[in-house]
Amino acid sequence: MYNFRNDYSESAHPDVLAAVCATAGAHVTGYGADEYCARCADLIREQCACPRADVQFMVGGTQANFTAVAAFLRPWEAVICARSGHLNGHEGGAVEAAGHKLLLARTGPDGKLTPAHVLPIVEEGGNDHVTLPRLVYVSDATETGGVYTKAELTALSECCRANGLYLFLDGARLAAAFGSGENDLTLPDLARLCDVFYIGGTKNGALMGEALVIVNPQLQPYFFRVKKQRGAVLAKGWLLGVQFDALLRGGLYWELGRNSTAMAQRLQAGLAGLGVPMLSPSPSNQIFPLVPDGLLPALDRLCTYEFWSKPDAHHTAVRLVTSFATTQADVDGFLAQLQKVLQRPELG
Amino acid sequence: MYNFRNDYSESAHPDVLAAVCATAGAHVTGYGADEYCARCADLIREQCACPRADVQFMVGGTQANFTAVAAFLRPWEAVICARSGHLNGHEGGAVEAAGHKLLLARTGPDGKLTPAHVLPIVEEGGNDHVTLPRLVYVSDATETGGVYTKAELTALSECCRANGLYLFLDGARLAAAFGSGENDLTLPDLARLCDVFYIGGTKNGALMGEALVIVNPQLQPYFFRVKKQRGAVLAKGWLLGVQFDALLRGGLYWELGRNSTAMAQRLQAGLAGLGVPMLSPSPSNQIFPLVPDGLLPALDRLCTYEFWSKPDAHHTAVRLVTSFATTQADVDGFLAQLQKVLQRPELG
Amino acid sequence: MYNFRNDYSESAHPDVLAAVCATAGAHVTGYGADEYCARCADLIREQCACPRADVQFMVGGTQANFTAVAAFLRPWEAVICARSGHLNGHEGGAVEAAGHKLLLARTGPDGKLTPAHVLPIVEEGGNDHVTLPRLVYVSDATETGGVYTKAELTALSECCRANGLYLFLDGARLAAAFGSGENDLTLPDLARLCDVFYIGGTKNGALMGEALVIVNPQLQPYFFRVKKQRGAVLAKGWLLGVQFDALLRGGLYWELGRNSTAMAQRLQAGLAGLGVPMLSPSPSNQIFPLVPDGLLPALDRLCTYEFWSKPDAHHTAVRLVTSFATTQADVDGFLAQLQKVLQRPELG
Amino acid sequence: MYNFRNDYSESAHPDVLAAVCATAGAHVTGYGADEYCARCADLIREQCACPRADVQFMVGGTQANFTAVAAFLRPWEAVICARSGHLNGHEGGAVEAAGHKLLLARTGPDGKLTPAHVLPIVEEGGNDHVTLPRLVYVSDATETGGVYTKAELTALSECCRANGLYLFLDGARLAAAFGSGENDLTLPDLARLCDVFYIGGTKNGALMGEALVIVNPQLQPYFFRVKKQRGAVLAKGWLLGVQFDALLRGGLYWELGRNSTAMAQRLQAGLAGLGVPMLSPSPSNQIFPLVPDGLLPALDRLCTYEFWSKPDAHHTAVRLVTSFATTQADVDGFLAQLQKVLQRPELG
Incomplete structure (x- = not known):
C-alpha cells in the first residue's frame, strides 16, 4: 500500500x-x-x-x-x-x-x-x-x-x-x-x-x-x-x-521540500503518461488526478489518498500528496502497478 | 546548580x-x-x-x-x-x-x-x-x-x-x-x-x-x-x-509520580531539620519554604526555584519543585550545601 | 424632497x-x-x-x-x-x-x-x-x-x-x-x-x-x-x-404593513409606466429601479434613496423604500415630478 | 404603596x-x-x-x-x-x-x-x-x-x-x-x-x-x-x-439628580430618627437600612425595595432608591407610616 x-x-x-x-x-x-x-x-x-x-x-x-x-x-x-x-x-x-x-x-x-x-x-x-x-x-x-x-x-x-x-x-x-x-x-x-x-x-x-x-x-x-x-x-x-x-x-528543510515536490511532479507526469488527466495541474507536492469512478476500487487497494471533488457524474478528483519520506521507488512502483490495472479490459 | x-x-x-x-x-x-x-x-x-x-x-x-x-x-x-x-x-x-x-x-x-x-x-x-x-x-x-x-x-x-x-x-x-x-x-x-x-x-x-x-x-x-x-x-x-x-x-507513570513526591518530601523534611519552616506544609511534589531574605543570594547560587510570595518584610516564600528525574543524590547534595551556608555566622 | x-x-x-x-x-x-x-x-x-x-x-x-x-x-x-x-x-x-x-x-x-x-x-x-x-x-x-x-x-x-x-x-x-x-x-x-x-x-x-x-x-x-x-x-x-x-x-400593525407595500407597489408600477425598469421586481416595500446614470442628479434633488449596485457602466440600481407613513400623495407627487424630469430632451 | x-x-x-x-x-x-x-x-x-x-x-x-x-x-x-x-x-x-x-x-x-x-x-x-x-x-x-x-x-x-x-x-x-x-x-x-x-x-x-x-x-x-x-x-x-x-x-438633568439624592438623604435622616441604622451611610440616592427581620412583613406592605444582604441572623439590609419622581410627600408619608408600625409593641 x-x-x-x-x-x-x-x-x-x-x-x-x-x-x-x-x-x-x-x-x-x-x-x-x-x-x-x-x-x-x-x-x-x-x-x-x-x-x-x-x-x-x-x-x-x-x-x-x-x-x-x-x-x-x-x-x-x-x-x-x-x-x-x-x-x-x-x-x-x-x-x-x-x-x-x-x-x-x-x-x-x-x-x-x-x-x-x-x-x-x-x-x-x-x-x-x-x-x-x-x-x-x-x-x-x-x-x-x-x-x-x-x-x-x-x-x-x-x-x-x-x-x-x-x-x-x-x-x-x-x-x-x-x-x-x-x-x-x-x-x-x-x-x-x-x-x-x-x-x-x-x-x-x-x-x-x-x-x-x-x-x-x-x-x-x-x-x-x-x-x-x-x-x-x-x-x-x-x-x-x-x-x-x-x-x-x-x-x-529545503532538501526535504525539494524531495516532496519532485516526487509529486514525477507522479503527475507518470499519471499523464498513463492517460490520467489532472483536475488542474499543480507545481508542488499535492496533485489532483481526475479518475474514472470505475478505477476507484483498484486505487483504494493500491494507495491511501483523499477524496477531493466530484466534477462530473463519471469522474472523481482525488488528492495525492507526497512527503519528505516519499521515494522514487514508491512513485515508480505505484505507477507500474497502476499501469497494470489500467491495462485490464474492463477499464479500457 | x-x-x-x-x-x-x-x-x-x-x-x-x-x-x-x-x-x-x-x-x-x-x-x-x-x-x-x-x-x-x-x-x-x-x-x-x-x-x-x-x-x-x-x-x-x-x-x-x-x-x-x-x-x-x-x-x-x-x-x-x-x-x-x-x-x-x-x-x-x-x-x-x-x-x-x-x-x-x-x-x-x-x-x-x-x-x-x-x-x-x-x-x-x-x-x-x-x-x-x-x-x-x-x-x-x-x-x-x-x-x-x-x-x-x-x-x-x-x-x-x-x-x-x-x-x-x-x-x-x-x-x-x-x-x-x-x-x-x-x-x-x-x-x-x-x-x-x-x-x-x-x-x-x-x-x-x-x-x-x-x-x-x-x-x-x-x-x-x-x-x-x-x-x-x-x-x-x-x-x-x-x-x-x-x-x-x-x-x-505512577512510579515517576511517586519519585517526584518522595523527593519533595525528603527535601521538606531536610529543610525542617535545618530550621527552615514552610509557608504551609505540602504533601506532594511542590514545597514552599519560608526563607530569610538574607539567604536568597546563596539560594540563587545553589539551585533554580521560583519566587512565591512575600509574607513579611524579612522573609520570602519560594517554590521548590521536584520531578520524575530528581534523585536522592540531588536532594541530599542540595541539603548538605545549604547546611554549610546556614552555618556561616552572618546568617545565624 | x-x-x-x-x-x-x-x-x-x-x-x-x-x-x-x-x-x-x-x-x-x-x-x-x-x-x-x-x-x-x-x-x-x-x-x-x-x-x-x-x-x-x-x-x-x-x-x-x-x-x-x-x-x-x-x-x-x-x-x-x-x-x-x-x-x-x-x-x-x-x-x-x-x-x-x-x-x-x-x-x-x-x-x-x-x-x-x-x-x-x-x-x-x-x-x-x-x-x-x-x-x-x-x-x-x-x-x-x-x-x-x-x-x-x-x-x-x-x-x-x-x-x-x-x-x-x-x-x-x-x-x-x-x-x-x-x-x-x-x-x-x-x-x-x-x-x-x-x-x-x-x-x-x-x-x-x-x-x-x-x-x-x-x-x-x-x-x-x-x-x-x-x-x-x-x-x-x-x-x-x-x-x-x-x-x-x-x-x-398589519394595516401599516399593507400601506408600506401598497405604496411601494404603486411606485414600482408608476416607474414602469415611465419606462424605468427594475433590477428585479419586488413584491414588498423595497423596490430597486435601474436608472440611467444621467438621471441621478435629478433623483438626488427629488428624493432620498440608497445606492444599491452598479450593474453596468451606464446604469445604477437604487433602493426606494416606503413606510407606514408614506402616502399616495407622496408617491403620485414623486412620479409626477419624475415624469417632468424625464421629458427633458437631454435625458431622452 | x-x-x-x-x-x-x-x-x-x-x-x-x-x-x-x-x-x-x-x-x-x-x-x-x-x-x-x-x-x-x-x-x-x-x-x-x-x-x-x-x-x-x-x-x-x-x-x-x-x-x-x-x-x-x-x-x-x-x-x-x-x-x-x-x-x-x-x-x-x-x-x-x-x-x-x-x-x-x-x-x-x-x-x-x-x-x-x-x-x-x-x-x-x-x-x-x-x-x-x-x-x-x-x-x-x-x-x-x-x-x-x-x-x-x-x-x-x-x-x-x-x-x-x-x-x-x-x-x-x-x-x-x-x-x-x-x-x-x-x-x-x-x-x-x-x-x-x-x-x-x-x-x-x-x-x-x-x-x-x-x-x-x-x-x-x-x-x-x-x-x-x-x-x-x-x-x-x-x-x-x-x-x-x-x-x-x-x-x-441636574435638577432631577438633586431631587433623587435629596429625597434619599431625607429618607436616611428620617430613618435614623426612627432608630433604624444604615448598613453603611450613603451620600447619594440609594440607601441601605438595616432592619430587624420582624419588620420585613410590614415593610413589604409599605413599599417596594430590594433585598441587599443578611449581615446577621436577626437583621436584613435592604436597598431603598429614590428617583427624579420621588416627592417630599412620598418620603414623609412613608416615614409617618413606618413610625406607626414601629410603635406597635410587638416590634419594640
Whole structure:
C-alpha cells in the first residue's frame, strides 16, 4: 500500500528524532525561554535577513493561524482569504470562534489571491455597517498546490500596503512551494513582502511545529500573552527550537521540500503518461488526478489518498500528496502497478 | 546548580523518547485517528474501569482547560474555582477569552475546594442577572501542593450532582498527587466522582500531553470539533498516544509520580531539620519554604526555584519543585550545601 | 424632497407615541417583568396560536439576530444564510463576534433560501474538521424584497427538521411581507414552521423593538441571561410591551404593513409606466429601479434613496423604500415630478 | 404603596416624553446620523469643555460597559474593578462574554477604588502568563451609593496615567452623585480626569439612554463599528439625542439628580430618627437600612425595595432608591407610616 494521503502521516525525519533524543537528561527552562529556541530564532532571523523579526514557535497550523488573527486584529477587523483557503475550509471555524469574520474571494483553480480579488472587498469595507478588511491571508503553497511567484507576491504586498492591510503568509507547505520549479521567492523576500509568515515544520519532517516570523514591529508586542491565552505555549517549548534547528541549520528543510515536490511532479507526469488527466495541474507536492469512478476500487487497494471533488457524474478528483519520506521507488512502483490495472479490459 | 524550578524543565523520560523514536519510518493516520491513540485510549478506559469514557489527547494543560470549558458550557454558564486555581492565575485569561466567567472562592492554604466554598456561589447564581455556575474546577494536586482525599472528593462530587454542576479535575500533577501518602484515590474513583478529568503527561515525564477522560456522556458529542477549532488537534496525534502508552502500560507513570513526591518530601523534611519552616506544609511534589531574605543570594547560587510570595518584610516564600528525574543524590547534595551556608555566622 | 431612504427614518406612528405617553407618572417594574409586557406577550401567543411560545422583546434587529445565535448554538455550530442576508452584509460581523461562522448560499435575486441551497452545505458539514450547520436564517421580506410563500417556507421547514437544523425567521419587515399580494402565510403558520421568529416593530411604526417568539421549547431556557449578557435587556422594558400592544391589539400593525407595500407597489408600477425598469421586481416595500446614470442628479434633488449596485457602466440600481407613513400623495407627487424630469430632451 | 425599588421603575420625565412626541411626523436620518444627535453631541462637548470628545449615545448601561471594553481593549488586556462593581455583579458576565477578564479589588463599604487597590493588581500583571491590566472601571455613584471627590478621582487618574491604564467612569447614576453634598466634581473635571465616561439617562428621567463621552482620541476610531457589531446602534438613533437634549440643555438633568439624592438623604435622616441604622451611610440616592427581620412583613406592605444582604441572623439590609419622581410627600408619608408600625409593641 502506497501512502499518498498527506505529508504529515509519517513520523519525523531521523535527524529530527535524533536531535530530540539528544536532549535526554537535560535541564531546560520552560515555555520557550531556553537556549535552543533562542539560537534557532537567531538562525531564522539570519536566514530571513531580518534582524528585528520576532520568531514565535507554534505547535500547529490552525493554532498559528487563529492565534495570529486574534493577536493582530481589533474586533471590527476582518480577514480576506480565498474561499478555498485552509482558514475557511479546514479549521472548524477557528477564526470566527476568535470573533473575526472571513471575507471570501473566489480565486481560480490555483487558489492564489491577487489584487483583483482584494480590491472589491476593500471597497465594500468602506461602509461603517460592516467589518473592516485588515489582514490578507494567503498560503504558499495553496490548498490546491499553487505556488506564488515573486512578481505575484510583490503585487499583492503592494496592494496590501496601499490599502492598510497586513499580509500574512501561511507557510505550512512552504518547503514544498520553495522546492517547486515555479518558485523564485526566498525567505528574505517573504520577510520583505509580508507582515508575518510562518515556516511549517509539521508537513516537512518535524514531529510538529510552525515557526512564526513576525516582521511588522507593530504586531510584535504582547504576542506571547495571546499565545499563552490560546493554549499555544508549549511547556517544553525547547522541543520546537530543537527540531527547527535540526531542519534549518544545515539546509535539510529545503532538501526535504525539494524531495516532496519532485516526487509529486514525477507522479503527475507518470499519471499523464498513463492517460490520467489532472483536475488542474499543480507545481508542488499535492496533485489532483481526475479518475474514472470505475478505477476507484483498484486505487483504494493500491494507495491511501483523499477524496477531493466530484466534477462530473463519471469522474472523481482525488488528492495525492507526497512527503519528505516519499521515494522514487514508491512513485515508480505505484505507477507500474497502476499501469497494470489500467491495462485490464474492463477499464479500457 | 540543583534544578527545582519546576517539573517540566527537563527532557522526557528515556522510555518515552525511545517509544517516540521507535515510530521512525512508520506511516500513521493523522489527527489522532491512529492505532497508537486507539490502543492507548482503550488502556486508559480499562485502567479507569470506565468503558464508555471518551479519551481525548490534548497537547497542554491550558489548552485542555479552556477547550473543555468552551465545549461544555453555554454562554451564560460560569466556572467555580479557587482564587489560587491555575485557571485563574496562570493561563492568561484563557477561560474569559473563551467567553466564560470564573467565580472565585477563597480557599485555605491547601487550595482545596469544599462544598462550603461552592454553595454560596451557587446561591448567588440564582439571580437571572448574573451567570449560572455550572462547572467546578479543581486540580489534584492543587497549585499549593494540596492533595484531595477520597472523602473530600466524594463530598464535592455529591455537592456538584445535587446542584447541577459538572466536576472537572485538572490532573496536570495527578501522578505527584497519587504518589503522596495522603492520597487514597484511584483512577476508577476519579471516573466515578468526576464528569471529566485529565491525566497529565507534561509534568510527569512526557514531551507533552494531557489525556482528557470525558466520563459524562452528555459532554462527549462533538468534542473533536471544538478541539479542532481551538487549535488543539495535533496533526501527528499518534505522538500523544505513543507517549501515554509508554507511561501508563507498565506503571511507569505512577512510579515517576511517586519519585517526584518522595523527593519533595525528603527535601521538606531536610529543610525542617535545618530550621527552615514552610509557608504551609505540602504533601506532594511542590514545597514552599519560608526563607530569610538574607539567604536568597546563596539560594540563587545553589539551585533554580521560583519566587512565591512575600509574607513579611524579612522573609520570602519560594517554590521548590521536584520531578520524575530528581534523585536522592540531588536532594541530599542540595541539603548538605545549604547546611554549610546556614552555618556561616552572618546568617545565624 | 420625498423620503424613500428607508422605513425607519420617520418617527413612530401617533398611536404608538400616545401609548408611550400614557405611561407618564406610572410606576413599572423594570427589565420587562411588568404587566404591559406580560399582557402583550399573551396577546402575541394568542395571535400566533402558540400558547407555549416564549416572547422576548428586543430593542433592535442586529441585537435580536446575534443574541439568538449566541443563545441557541454551541461553539462548533454555524448558521446557514443567503449571501445577501442582513446577518452577513449589514451587521458588522455580529455573529462572528459571537463566535459563530456563517455558511453562505448564493440565492437568486429574490434572496430566498430553498432546500437546494441548504442541502449541499449540510453535506459539507459532515466533515469533523469544519463547523456543523445548525441554524438556517431567513428573513421575510428578504433584503431584496422577496416574500416567502407558505409552500416555500413549508419546504424549507421540512428540510430543516429532516436535517437537525433550527429555522429562524427574521421578521424585521414582516408587516410589509404579510402586506404583499404574494403572501399567504399567517402568524400561526410561522409558529408552526419556524423554531423562532420575530415580529419587527422598528421598521413598521414603533420607536424601536422586535418581538422575538421562541417556539421551540429547547431554545427557551435561560434566554433572558444571554439577553442580559449581550446588553439587550432594556431597564424600562415596558416601553417595548406598550408599543407592541398599541400596534398588534387592534390590527394597526398589519394595516401599516399593507400601506408600506401598497405604496411601494404603486411606485414600482408608476416607474414602469415611465419606462424605468427594475433590477428585479419586488413584491414588498423595497423596490430597486435601474436608472440611467444621467438621471441621478435629478433623483438626488427629488428624493432620498440608497445606492444599491452598479450593474453596468451606464446604469445604477437604487433602493426606494416606503413606510407606514408614506402616502399616495407622496408617491403620485414623486412620479409626477419624475415624469417632468424625464421629458427633458437631454435625458431622452 | 411607596416605590423605592429603583430609579428606573418609573416612566420618563414629562419634558422628555414631550420632546419625543414633538418628533411625530418628522423624517429623520437613521443610526444616529441626524441633527438631533449632532446638536446634542455639540452641547455635551460644550458642557464638558472638551471640543474633541466623541459622543456616542448608547441604549443602556450594560451595553455601554461591555461595548466600550470590547472596543478599547486588546485580547490580552483586562479590567480592574471593585468586587462590588456593576460590571462584575449585575451584567451576566458581559465583559467575559466579550473575552476579557475582570481583576477584582475588595474595596471598603463605599465601593470606591483607590490607587491602593489598583497598584498591587498592576504589579501582578507584570507576569507574562497572566492578562495585562489596562482599564480601570469605576462608577459614580458606586453600587453602594459612594460618591467620588475631586481629590479621589484625581489621585486615581494620576495612578492610571502613571501605569498605562485607561480610566473609565460609569455614570449611570452621575446625576445623583453630582446632586450629593459630597460631590465637588464637574463634567469638565470628568473630561480632564477620565479617558471615557458616560452621562446616564435611564436612571435619571429618560426612557433609556447613556451618553458615552470618549475623551481619549486613541479610543475614538472605529467605535461606531463595534457599536454596530454589538447591536448597540439604534435605527431611530435620534430618539436618544432628543431625550438628552431635553434633559441637558436647560439643566433639568441636574435638577432631577438633586431631587433623587435629596429625597434619599431625607429618607436616611428620617430613618435614623426612627432608630433604624444604615448598613453603611450613603451620600447619594440609594440607601441601605438595616432592619430587624420582624419588620420585613410590614415593610413589604409599605413599599417596594430590594433585598441587599443578611449581615446577621436577626437583621436584613435592604436597598431603598429614590428617583427624579420621588416627592417630599412620598418620603414623609412613608416615614409617618413606618413610625406607626414601629410603635406597635410587638416590634419594640
